[in-house]
Amino acid sequence: MSGGKEPENLREATRLARAGRRSEWTGKVVNTPVWRGSTHLYESDAERKRAGGRDHDGQFFYGRRGAPTQWSLAEALTEIEPRAEGTVLYPSGVAAIAGCLLAVLSPGDRLLMSDNAYDPSRSMATGLLARLGVETRFFDPLDLAAYAALVAEFRPQAVWLESPGSLTMEVCDVPELARIAREADAVSIIDNTWASPLGFPALERGCDIAMMSLSKHVGGHSDLMMGSASAREPLYRKLRRTAQELGQVVSPDDAALAARGLRTMQVRLEASTRSAARIAAWLAEQPQVARVMCPLLESDPGHALYKRDFAGGCGLFSFVLDSDDMKASGRVVDALALFGIGYSWGGYESLALPIAPHTHRTVMASPTRPGGAGGGTRPAIRLSIGLEDSEDLIADLARGLARMDAE
Numbered sequence: 001m002s003g004g005k006e007p008e009n010l011r012e013a014t015r016l017a018r019a020g021r022r023s024e025w026t027g028k029v030v031n032t033p034v035w036r037g038s039t040h041l042y043e044s045d046a047e048r049k050r051a052g053g054r055d056h057d058g059q060f061f062y063g064r065r066g067a068p069t070q071w072s073l074a075e076a077l078t079e080i081e082p083r084a085e086g087t088v089l090y091p092s093g094v095a096a097i098a099g100c101l102l103a104v105l106s107p108g109d110r111l112l113m114s115d116n117a118y119d120p121s122r123s124m125a126t127g128l129l130a131r132l133g134v135e136t137r138f139f140d141p142l143d144l145a146a147y148a149a150l151v152a153e154f155r156p157q158a159v160w161l162e163s164p165g166s167l168t169m170e171v172c173d174v175p176e177l178a179r180i181a182r183e184a185d186a187v188s189i190i191d192n193t194w195a196s197p198l199g200f201p202a203l204e205r206g207c208d209i210a211m212m213s214l215s216k217h218v219g220g221h222s223d224l225m226m227g228s229a230s231a232r233e234p235l236y237r238k239l240r241r242t243a244q245e246l247g248q249v250v251s252p253d254d255a256a257l258a259a260r261g262l263r264t265m266q267v268r269l270e271a272s273t274r275s276a277a278r279i280a281a282w283l284a285e286q287p288q289v290a291r292v293m294c295p296l297l298e299s300d301p302g303h304a305l306y307k308r309d310f311a312g313g314c315g316l317f318s319f320v321l322d323s324d325d326m327k328a329s330g331r332v333v334d335a336l337a338l339f340g341i342g343y344s345w346g347g348y349e350s351l352a353l354p355i356a357p358h359t360h361r362t363v364m365a366s367p368t369r370p371g372g373a374g375g376g377t378r379p380a381i382r383l384s385i386g387l388e389d390s391e392d393l394i395a396d397l398a399r400g401l402a403r404m405d406a407e
Contacts, residue, residue, distance in 0.1 A: 012080070012198055013266050020076025020259065024058070025068040032072040034256045038063030065244065069252040073259045077218075077228050080262075081210055083203040086236035088229050088243050089250045093193065093213025094120045096227025098128065100211050101158065103242040104187045104235070107133035109157040112150065112181075114141040114172070116165025118191060125160075141165075141172035144180075151184045161190040161207065163200075164302065167355050167382060169293040169318055171302030174309065178206035187235065193217070193346070197230075198266055199312035208235055216346025217314060220261040220268050224254040268348070268387065272315030275390040279383070282394050283319050288401040290322040290378060315385030316345050318355060320378050321404065328404050329354035329379035335403035338388060338396040345384030350393055352400075353382045 010018070025032040040060040042048040051061045058071055066074075070089055077087040090096040101124060105111060113125050115138040125136035137154055139147050141161065151159070159181040163172045178188040189209040192202045196217050202210035212218065214226040229239050273296065280294040292299075294317035295306040306313070321328050332352075333341055339352035356379065385393065 015080055016198075016266055017263055019079040019262070020072040020074075022072075022075075025072035025075075032068050032256070032259065034252050035067035035069045036252050037067070040067075064247060064249045066249065067252065069255045069259075070250055073255045073262070074228075076259065076262055078230055081197040081203060081230040082201045083232060084210070084230035084236075085232045086230070086240065088236070088239045088248075089214075089255065090227040090229070090243065090248050091250050092225045093211075093215055093227040094124075095248060096211050096213065096229050097121050097124055097191070099227075099239060099243050099246065099248060100189050100209055100229050101125075101129060101134075101160070102246070103238045104158050104189070104209075105129065105132075105134050106157075109134050110154055111136045111158050111160065112147075112154060112156045112186075113138050113160040114162050114165070115139060116141060116168050116170050117160060117162045118166045121160060121162070121191060141177065142170060144173060144176060147177065148180050151180055151186065155184065156181075156186045158187045158189060161188060162194075163190070164194055164295055164306075166191075166194065166316070167318060167380075169295060169300075169302070171295045171300075171305045171309075173305060174200075174202070175206045178208075182206065182208075194314055194316060195310055195312065196265065196269065196314075198269060199314070200310050203230070203232065205309060208232075209239070213346075214258050215344060217265055217269060218258050218261050220265060220347060221257070222344065222347035222349065224257045224261075226250055226254055226258055269312060269314055271387055272385050273313045275388075275393065276313070276315040276317055276383075276385040278390050279385060279394055279397070280317055280319075283397065286398075286401055288322055288404055289319050291320045293318040293320070293380075314346065315350075316382070317385075318380055318382040320380045323379060323404065324377070326356065326377070326379045329381050332381060332400040332404045335400040336396050337399070338393055339383070345382075347384070348387045350386040350388055351384040353384075355380045355382050 074087040074089055078084045090099050111134055113136055139150055163174050181188040188207045190202045190207045192210045193213045193216050209229055209231045211229045214228050277296040280292050280297055283289050284292045294300055295302040296313050333354055336352055339350045342351050345351055
């Protein structure tokens with residue numbers, strides 16, 4: 001980097017290109033080198049003693065606390081999350097979920113979790129947290145009155161949010177949900193993987209902790225696993241301390257890959273969002289499709305909130321087939337040539353996954369609920385749109401839907 005003074009109020013693309021690249025990390029090269037050493041050496045015993053008492057990013061102590069490769073990535077993520085004071089890295093998205101919840105909850109505490117949350121989040125609540133004595137109740141994120149009443153009755157210490165839901169794609173009023181939680185002295189945590197801070201600045205919208213699976217959009221190339229959580233003080237300090245107590249550390253090689261992916265995240269998100277909007281609109285016109293669940297569409301029940309609160313989206317959405325045969329989604333997916341079948345998303349390659357959201361939701365299963373799953377017991381498919389040409393993907397989906405009709 002040059003020695004000139006950095007201008008203020010840089011736009012997102014510029015911040016993504018420059019974040020986390022100060023000379024302390026990079027030295028004389030463009031990118032922060034990969035520091036693989038676990039043992040950090042000291043010039044003297046006095047230096048060792050000073051380092052042990054300074055628990056912050058940028059202070060060498062032991063490899064578990066990180067080195068410039070991890071510190072620069074964490075700093076970059078903090079810079080793109082407005083109002084964040086620090087970011088903690090985790091070896092996977094699920095590790096980040098656990099790190100957030102364990103940092104703010106203790107035995108005997110209570111958690112409210114949005115009923116459209118990612119399956120591992122739900123499993124964390126009903127499994128690990130339940131064994132630790134934390135009680136969880138699930139709530140409908142679209143019913144603000146019922147949620148406010150539940151907060152007043154249940155008095156949770158934390159509220160877990162996700163918008164849109166990772167399967168059923170409901171967009172909820174996050175600022176209002178977070179406000180209600182804050183007035184009840186509950187910490188609001190959001191899984192913000194779908195939009196990232198580029199599309200939804202979660203802390204600016206009132207949330208206390210913003211968590212992401214970096215395996216998705218930040219990595220962008222399906223070649224790493226990592227998670228993150230960003231927050232203001234004192235929650236950032238709690239996140240960091242809990243991560244260290246759990247021995248959480250990310251590979252420096254993976255951190256370097258995530259930092260590389262971060263530089264192109266905006267252009268990839270913009271491309272996949274454009275393609276997803278076009279493909280979702282095409283699917284909505286197909287006779288084999290009962291409903292498309294995609295807030296990018298004006299017809300979607302969550303579109304107004306999406307337009308109000310979001311600056312951008314991504315390529316992930318779902319659609320319900322007009323069939324009562326639950327095996328129909330498998331036939332469609334098996335006929336696709338350009339879509340991989342897999343659980344992840346956010347990479348450069350497109351994926352298709354048969355889903356059955358009605359089988360594990362309490363309030364999301366209603367076929368008549370506004371903004372809900374809307375499919376009853378019908379088969380559904382979740383698509384992650386990558387960087388292929390949208391015309392080719394549409395042609396592939398047309399072949400898949402034709403196979404559903406043929407059988």
